[in-house]
Amino acid sequence: MNKTWLKERSELGVSAVLVGLGVLILVDALTIHTDFAQRGPIGPKAVPVVVGSLLIVVALLLARDVLRGGRGEAEGGEDVDLTAPADWRTVLLLCAAFLANAALIGMAGFPISGAVLFWGAAYALGSRHFVRDPLIAAGLSVATFLIFNNLLGVPLPGGPLMEVL
Template sequence: MTTPTTDLPPEPAGRRSWLRDHSELGVCVMLLVLGALVLTDALTMDVDLTQRGPVGPRTVPVVVGAGLLVVAVLLAVDVVRGGRGRAETGEDVDLSEPADWRTVLLLTGVFLGSAVLIEPLGFPVSGALLFWGAAFALGSRRFDRDPLIAATVSLVAHTVFDNLLGVPLPGGPLMGVL
């Protein structure tokens, strides 16, 4: 006795294997969605049409969103043509080691502390604390050099954003003295 044959589609193993071999397409989809979201948000942004220069508040988000879309398409074409992501060989990362939660928590605390202190102390002070705290959390112990570098970077960033780019940052009590 013979068993009747049915015309069922083949098992989805072939499709699953193709998707597994092209898993980088998930990153392409994520970049595509993110680019569309950034572009949509930038183009529907309510902005004041009087600006101080040729670059308005929409320029950077539009460039970033368009860049994300271009990268998503180029990556998808590369993946479909057989391109594969390779493991990073330049870093000495031992994936069997646990995460360094102390560093993560220190960086989180420094960032949150800076966000809380920016209004009462101003950007120059909170930015210096942010830069110095990040350097400390990442292992720098140069107490003679790090605070000076952090203060310099913070003051330069405040000056560039506040005076040259027209992005007002809170100066705090220190800017009244300077």
């Protein structure tokens, strides 16, 4: 194989990364111990096994397409200004929201720390609805907590709201 052949089929690199991620997710999913929280027919292994399997399937389909001569369109970049500086304010605000979530989850529980994360991400990305955003963040956080904790059987720290929910 020469460099020209590989350069013309660079999408195979994306396919290889997808296979690697899929295998990593599958191996990790299969090591999950389900005896701690299995509350129904669908346990904590279901979603990662489906995601890992689908990643491998997509990677194989992409590789087949590339080897048969398929090529992705080059990105036009029509709305990207490559001369503009990086938006470090947004990056730092997103990092702060993530770190606040990590710091709060142990003592405040997921519903509160998740709401801080969701609201912080919305604010960092430009939303300035100071009544609507916290309400949506709280709703998303509580819904995520209930889905993982009650339906999927993946226990998340409830914090002080655990008694209320």
